[in-house]
Amino acid sequence: MFLWLCHSITTANGFNLSAKEDNIRCIEKERRALLMFKQSVVHDPGRLSSWGSKDGEKDCCLWRGVRCSNRTGHVIMLNLHNPLTFDDGFYAYQNNRLRGTINPSLLELQHLRYLDLSGNDFGGSLFPNINGSLNRLRYLDLHDTALSSAILYQVGNLSSLRYLDLSWNNLSEAKDWPQLLNKVPYLEDLKLSWCSLPIILSPPSLTNSTSTQISIDLSGNELTSSIYPLLFNITSKIVDLSLDENSLGGSIPDFFRNMISLKHLSLSVNNLEGDIPKFLGNICTVETLSLAVNNLSGSIIPGYFGCLENSLQFLDLFVNKFHGPLVLPYIARFSSLRELHLADNRLNGFLSGTFNFKQPSKLTYLHLSSNQLKGTLPDFTIFSSLKVLLINDNQLNGAVPESLGCLSELEHLYFARNSLEGVISETHFKNLSKLRFLDLSFNHLVVNFSPGWVPLFQLHQIYLSFCKLGPHFPKWLQTQKEFEDLDISGAGISDTIPDWFWDLPPHLLSLNLSHNQMTGMLPDLSSLKLKEFPGMDLSFNMFEGPLPVLPYNMTSIILAKNRFSGSVSSLCKTAAGSLSILDLSDNLLSGVLPDCFFHWQNLSVLNLANNNFSGVIPTTVGSLLSIETINLRNNSFSGDLPSSLKNCNRLAFLDLSENMFSGSIPAWIGENLFSLIFLSLQANEFYGRIPSNLCQLANIRILDLSQNTLSGAVPLCLNNLTAMVQKGDQDDIIGQEYWSSGEANGFATGFYIAEAWVGLKGKKYECERNLGLFRIIDLASNKLDGEIPDEITRLSELVVLNLSGNNLIGFIPENIGRLKQLESLDLSNNQLSGQIPNSIADLNFLSYLNLSYNNLSGKIPLGTQLQSLDASAFIGNQALCGPPITQEAPKRTRFKLNHLKKRVMNSIDGLMLERESDSSWRFGEFLALYC
Incomplete structure (x- = not known):
């Protein structure tokens, strides 16, 4: 019934x-x-x-x-x-x-x-x-x-x-849920996944009066290994068990060996450890085994899975720590295997080998990505049933065998990020009429199809980034009418884009033609019939002329590093409420910014750096409530910063350097822009004191106020910049995902990485992915006065400190040695006096130091780092001596030293030595000079 x-x-x-x-x-x-x-x-x-x-x-x-x-x-x-x-x-x-x-x-x-x-x-x-x-x-x-x-x-x-x-x-309030289930003794199928079930430390075993089998799904509940006793009484009846996405730990328990009826077992996304127990290989009924995303280890060797080789149809060991060679001929012993997921492990050894299979493999899905496999690709003839083949992110080399063309059922092909080489021709695709997803990116492949070749397939995704397709624009793309994603960036194309290309498929989601040498002018794209919300990257080419009118429904527009010129008023015609990324940097654009920012409520990145823009920033910039990155570097913007900018409290990256902004630095930057990670006002015309409100920027990692006309003291509150005491992370990239949106749900199609010029070791460097590593304070080339506050030495993760070119007086803080991560210190061209603190020798990572042109005195502290520096780091301090300074003191100085030395040595009251009438030297100065 x-x-x-x-x-x-x-x-x-x-x-x-x-x-x-x-x-x-x-x-x-x-x-x-x-x-x-x-x-x-x-x-x-x-x-x-x-x-x-x-x-x-x-x-x-x-x-x-x-x-x-x-x-x-x-x-x-x-x-x-x-x-x-x-x-x-x-x-x-x-x-x-x-x-x-x-x-x-x-x-x-x-x-x-x-x-x-x-x-x-x-x-x-x-x-x-x-x-x-x-x-x-x-x-x-x-x-x-x-x-x-x-x-x-x-x-x-x-x-x-x-x-x-x-x-x-x-169901978090159901504290006795196991007992309640025992009141339903004839259950054959129980699903309580993602119910927030409370953890029961000593649950009763389920009872079941039916003689038939039972399926149980308790996934997604954060249950621990204490749940196992719940299953003791019904172990032999369980045919399907799912405990995915819980908090199971330790090894796979021994009681699983009694699941004699088991067909489907899924323990993915837990904290399981150790080998796959051999008793699982003796449950000859298992068809599906999913142990993905755990900490399981061991090698995958012949005989490991026992009689499962005859029954297993689906094996998923994705994201674990399995190691050792992958023996492809061994796969053929799994006579029923249809899907094999071994990606994101530590498998190594050579992928190719001799295949003496008795019969073709029945595999339809083979996923070996993100391992350490090397060698050449195998002969694919034996895998005639494959629909999905993913071997990207390994260490494979050599040519792609033409036997690939025998895989007539293939739909997904991913070879990206290996070291494959040689020519890809139409022979490789001669029978692939069902191919829909192709990724050969980041290899050393030459894709060379005959000019008149018409592929049998219609691709949905085409990823050929940094494969050699050029110099001519690939004509075979004219046959592709269904692609949603096209990436032929870095393909060596030095051609104009043919008119037929702009008849883009209506369901386009992303288009990447960047890093080529494409030339010419872009057409008016506003008439494109795009039903989705795509992203477009045409950066690093040689396009010229005015900006094209773009479709209204773009989510990202990246046209950086081209030769576009003229105004950007056409952007107002786009009026894209969906626009998230706008990057027009490194072009020849000019004029004032149009006052239409209120159109772009979802804009998160605005990059107009390295153009010829002028005038003031429109007040409508305050409408960008989603903005996270603004880069206006190296233009001719002027005037005060608009106060409406304080509404943009999600800003993480603000670069206004190398412009002509003026006025005082607004206090609201510190009060309202509390998400700032990067702030550069370098090389403008700001004046007045540095507002203490900037000390409220607890997330700031890079603060550059250099090359202005700022005056007054260095704020004492800099120790409140708490991100400066947090260690940098190489994976902590400053940037944002950008999205495309289909009819169903949006998904990320790329990651926009902020880049900036930072002062480091006396030079300027353009940094991108490593920006997150730096902790920098640069106040150089202003008119700051007073002493260097000791509070600055509490910023323990500071990497760069530049206070050069000011009017600072007093001593270098004695606790300068607290800055253990300091790599670059520039205090040159000030009026600092006294000795160099001995603690500076504790800066083991210090590779750049400039203390030149101050009034420092005494012997340079001994330390491996200091003595390895060039003597120019100390030039202009007449009273400094010791390595790495090797020159002898001037003759008049030596005479006075000797004269005073005798006075000291002959006087019991040497410590009370009076000032010489012809010299302003004090005894302390003498001691400092007498090295």
Whole structure:
């Protein structure tokens, strides 16, 4: 009966499961109960439109989602699940849900055997008190219905239940959920995934009275290994067990060896360790084994999987620590294997070998990416069933064998980021009519197709980045009408783009033609019929002329490092509310910025650096509430910073260097732009004091205020820059993902990395991926006065400190040695005096030091780093001596030294030595000079 009920659901929407006999009418009592249920929910008009009282709608057995018994007329099935999935789009799924409460009238359906309300939203309400009702119910699906934990207490009254799905509800309050499940002794299929089930340290074992097999899914609940005893009594009956995405630790327990009926086991995304136990290889019924994303280790060698070689169809060991060689001939021993996932492990050795297979492999999916495999690719003839082949991110070399063309079932081909070489011709693709996804990026391949070649395939994704396609634009692309992603960046193309290319597919998501030498002017692209929200990267080419008018629905526009000229007023015509990335840097653009920033509510990156823009920043820049990066470096902008900029509190990167901005540095930068990581106002015309409010920038890592006319003291509060005491991370890249959006959901199509010029070791460097490593304070070339505050020495992770070219006085802080990570220190061209602190010798990473042109005195402290520096680091300090300074003191200085030395040596009161009438020297200075 249960199987018959399941088979009766003829469509995913549950449409019109009606009675076969025209003379059967539903029971009036049950009809009224259904109408009362309808009144308790809010619904899209189309979902329950057939439920009504019109003449043609009186028979509830004809209503959508309702099925009645042909014999008695009683309602036996109610299927009102939300037919949409998240794949159809989040908003569509949400808008199609029934909302409200479950009316107790539902309990009037005493003959109900099948109830599916999944995918609806009952807002945390209670399920009606069953109390003996619905005792014929065998199938109950309430997954993702937002019901309260109390539903489990009602389930205990459904003693005939065979199928129960409460997944994606919050059952965190059901503290005794194992005991409640024991009240349903005939369950054959239990799904409690992603329910926030509370951890039970000593759970009772489940009891099961059915003689049939049972499937259990408890994935996504953060359960620990203490859950295992729950399964002890039913171990031999379990046919399907999923404990994915929990917190299971240790090794795979021994009790699994008793699962003699097991067909599907999934323990992925846990913290399991050790080898795969050999007893799993002796459970000869297992068809699916998924242990992905754990810490499992060991080698994969012949004989490891025992009799599983005959039954296993799906093996997933993705993201573990398996090591050793991959023996491809061994794969052929798995006579039933269809899918093999071994990516992101530590497999090594040579991939190729001699294949003496008795019969062709049945593999349809082979995933070996992100290992350490080397050598050449194998002969693919034996893998004639392959649909998906992923071997990217390894160390493979040599040519791609032409036997690739034999894989007539192939749909996905990924060879990216290896060291493959040689020519790819149409022979490699002669039978690949089903190919849809191609990635050969970042190899040393030459893609050379005959001019008239017409491929058999229609590709959806084309990734040929840094393969050799040029010098001419590849004509075979004219045959491709369905691609969503095209990347032929760095392909050596030095041609104009033909007109036919701009007839782009309507579902385009990303287009990357960057890092070529393409020339010419771009056409007006506003008429493109793009249904999605694509991103476009044409940077690092030689395009010229005015900016093209772009489609309104672009998400990213990267046209950097070309020769575009003129104004950017055409951007206002784009008016793209979807625009996230706009990079026009390194062109010949000029004029003032148009006042239309209010169009771009989603803009996160604005890069106009290295152009010829002038004028003030429009006040509408304050409308960019999503902005994270603004780079206006090296233009001719002028005037004060607009106060509206303080609204942009998500700003992480702000580079206004090398312009003509003036006025005082606004205090609101520190008060409002609290997300700033990088701030450069270098080489402008700012004046006045450095506002102490900048010390509120707790996230700042790089602060460059150099080459202005700032005055006053260095703020004492710099020790409040707490990011300067946090260690830099090489993976901590300053940037943003940029997105494209299809009809379903948006997805990231790239990562925009901020780049900037930073002063380091006396030079300027353009930094990109390593920006996150630096902690820099650069206040050089201003008119700052006063002493260097000791507070600055508390910034323990500071890498660069540049205070040169100011009017600073006093001593170098004694605690300068606290700056253990300091690599570059420039205090030159000030008026500092006294000795160089001995603690400076503790700066073990210091490779650049400039203390020149001050009034420092005494002997240079001894330290490996200091004595290895060039003497020019100390030039202009007449009273310094010792290595690396090798020159002798001037003659007059030596005479005075000797004269004073005698006075000291002959005087018991040498410490009271009076000032010489012809000299302003003091005794302390003498001691400093007498080295």
